[in-house]
Amino acid sequence: MLGLRSRQVDVVLADVSLTRPDPVQFTRAVLAKSPKTAVVLVGTMDPRCAAASVAVGARGVVRGGETTEDLVVALTQAIMLVCPRRRVVAGAATNASALPRQRGPRGLTERELQVLRGMSEGKSNAEIGRDLFVSEDTVKTHARRLFRKLGARDRAHAVAEAFRGGIVQ
Template sequence: MIRTLIVDDQSMIRVGIRAILESQEDITVVGEAENGRLGVERSRSLRPDVVLMDVRMPVLDGLAATRALLGPRRTEGHTPRVLMLTTFDLDDYIYAALQAGASGFLLKDAEPEDLLRAVRVVAAGEALLAPSITRRLIENFVETRPRQLAGDSALNGLTDREREVLRLMALGMSNAEIAASLFIAEQTTKTHVSRILQKLGLRDRVQAVVFGYETGLVTPGGQG
């Protein structure tokens, strides 16, 4: 059973999300919170698998709450996955959430089936990197930042195949899509992803996507 916590200052949003999630046999809502501070407190006490976190909230916003749950100063113990609820007009803000450790993003007007898929994907330990959301957010932010030349030496430590897998990850492809594109087994793709994260010293798939853009392996608006 996937345990979820809904953190949003709009009661109608919380009610709607709860109804969708609790219609499923494998998902349950363990609690709600109307601001980031309560979200952090209830996450620590209720120990959900996935926190659905709004971006803009009173008392403590979604970014600060995500940092409190996942950042270097987090309380030791249970660490949930965070799925950000967002809109396209918060690009810089969401990029910071990526750095804080958020596992993915979902538009508030997403279809119910997209919400359910997002929760399951994030709960399974994958990052939700839909090209329509994450790629645009990262591209728009990277356009305003200088390229990280220090990352070139790290890229040189990857094999040609690993660089190609990283490039496709940065384009928002899932493991299955990468496997199909490169004509390799999905398990082989998972192995490549694991080695890439280890070699680059990255925490998760989201950081790998950010790294791909910041080092110029993939360019904003381009294909890398």
């Protein structure tokens, strides 16, 4: 199976359609032959089956879309599941701990600025999260912090302050 007999494999990134009829058994089989391998399934599958795959050892299931752009997002999310201490920037993985934390206008972090830019473009928290490869809850946390730093009471007020202050254009 996948050359696992002849060498150690660090990551198996598998299209869900190739693991059918049983993605759970596929995950078990990979891990039985190579226990240290990170298994990430990509594609659409029943949530119960996805949960069962994770329960037997898959690192995660990343829902893939129908377009090339959706596939790139799904693959990037898969890479981030396997390498949580790395950050993907313009298609290249870089060590996040090696990058200095720089503060922008009014003490906003780069991530807070990214969230603010998303808000200024009219994106929802979920859309911003997908763009930044973070959860919606993480976006909400960044939003609360930037509201506090800008003295804003809500999204509209934060965006207005950002435009007035020249933080976004």
